[in-house]
Amino acid sequence: MREHLEDWAWAQTIVRFTGQRPPDQVVQSVRAIAVVDDGVVVCSLSDGTSFLPGGTREEGEPVDDCLSRELAEEAGFLIKGRPHWFAAHSxxxxxxxxxxxxxxxxxxxxxxxxxxxxxxxxxxxPAGAEQVAAVQVLRPEDAVAVLESEGRGYAQALRYWMSLGAPVDL
Known part of the structure; x- marks a missing residue:
């Protein structure tokens, strides 16, 4: 993986994408590649913005619990198995x-x-959260194409996950 710095102005943070897991105490948000059969879940807002589900941790919330909560809130998704944590934007x-x-x-x-x-x-x-208008399951390659212009690292993380052989813990 070629690491480089990016300015995420929307988050007012300079980030780098890495295959190393950061300590949980610096994890602000979790994002998921939610796998259903042979596809991945992509959510959309009413303005047409597409994204991979996930979001901000609540105070004291473990990362696994945050992922489960966010997937239910944004995609109506029920986790089966444990998350395979594979990368981060730090x-x-x-x-x-x-x-x-x-x-x-x-x-x-x-x-x-x-x-x-x-x-x-x-x-x-839930009130006060992003209001998801549509949830679809796409082939990973198609999801990359949809997410490429959205920024926020979605396509980058999905491409990296695919390059690892698309691992998921069961």
């Missing part, structure tokens, strides 16, 4: 204050995992 924030009072700062990371499961219903779309 960085240093240049904002003046933490994203949330309990969030790691200035070091932070977005942890990437892959997990098998099934779609069991619509997204729960």
């Amino acid at each position: 960085g240093v924030s240049y904002h003046r204050i933490p994203y949330k009072p309990y969030a790691p700062f200035p070091l932070k990371a977005w942890l990437w995992g892959a997990v098998k499961g099934e779609l069991i219903g619509p997204p729960t779309n």
Whole structure:
């Protein structure tokens, strides 16, 4: 993997993509490659923005629990097995204050995992969270094409996961 620095202005953080897992205490958010049969889950907002499900940890929340919660909220996805944590976007924030009072700062990371499961219903779309308008299952190659222009590391993480042989723990 060729590592390079990126400025994620939306997060006010300089990040690098790495295959090394960061310590849990610097993980601010988790993102998932949610595997259903031979495809991966891609969520969309009403404005057409597409993304891989995941989100910010709650105070004191373990990363595995966060992934499970976020997948239910954003995709109506039920995890079967344990996540295979395979990469992270790790960085240093240049904002003046933490994203949330309990969030790691200035070091932070977005942890990437892959997990098998099934779609069991619509997204729960809790108040105050992103409101997912559509959930689809795409072949990984098609998901990369859809996510390529979205930024935020989605296509990068998906391509890397595919290069590892698309591992998922059962």
